[in-house]
Amino acid sequence: MPELPEVEVTRRSFASEITGAQILAAVPGKPLRWPLGCSPARLVGQRVQGVRRRGKYLLVDLSAGLLLVHLGMSGSLRFAPSLPPAGMHDHFDLVTSQGVLRLNDPRRFGAVVFAESQDAAVAQKLLGGLGLEPLSDAFTFEALRAGLRASRAPIKQVLLGGKVVVGVGNIYASEVLFLAGIRPTVAAAAIGDVRMRRLHQAISDVLALAVERGGSTLRNFSSAAGNPGHFQLAARVYGRAGAPCLACGSTIQCLKQGQRSSFFCPRCQRP
DNA sequence: AGAATGACCTGCTGGC
DNA sequence: TGCCAGCAGGTCATTC
Secondary structure, three states: OOOHHHHHHHHHHHHHHHOOOEEEEEEEOOOOOOOOOOOHHHHOOOEEEEEEEEOOEEEEEEOOEEEEEEOOOOOEEEEEOOOOOOOOOEEEEEEEOOEEEEEEOOOOOOEEEEEOOOOOHHHHHHHOOOOEOOOOOOOOHHHHHHHHHOOOOEHHHHHHHOOOEOOOOHHHHHHHHHHHOEOOOOEHHHOOHHHHHHHHHHHHHHHHHHHHOOOOOOOOOEOOOOOEOOOOOOOOOOOOOOOEOOOOOOEOEEEEEOOEEEEEOOOOOEO
């Protein structure tokens, strides 16, 4: 369900409450995308040392290892002192001395994976190929340009791929390309400095604003504390095929790239 | 090696 | 009203 802002808002909503807690039980439900990778008993007794984020993964640091949590397309976390019995789509509970962290994920594209350390093979497989963190100091114009210059694939696909920059999902990919005036089909390597600068700025600004606003992309999004996201970042092009462009009035178009929908304004976004 | 496809799983919407 | 096709926020493995 989440793009980066939702994952970050989720992290902030429970990181401080769970930090320092001792794990009392780990209760898996139906299979998720990947197996936990260890016996639930192995987690018991470990302490939660903090919660970080890398791309769309949450990293729950434990006294002896870490849990990689991914929300997939439809996952969400709750953290509360106690929670009712697991419902139909609750597929993982981490019971701690400070509350229960619960993953609800109807489509089960999400996962909770244990790794002995961040260098462990599982962690490397999942995190090793990830690109720049768009909200970090490392996300400079030069770094983005260097990454994009190396790929001839359409820019929309490159943004979604996560190897150059992480966290830009299907909704924000359309939005930032609109703000930068770039057609989604343009080869990444063909983007000139002017539009590249606008793209860099758009990625930084849009994601930062969305985090600030509490994760506003999703219809059903709510943080782990149960606070609903507002809908303040109205999409300029995403989901608006056939409607007039808010900037020029042209009709917003939709096309399929890699089986995902891309939305763009044919006038504001040049090939 | 990079780039395009398929796969995973469930729920909701829209058209007939 | 009911059924079915198509679509949905992600990303890894497989194929070309």
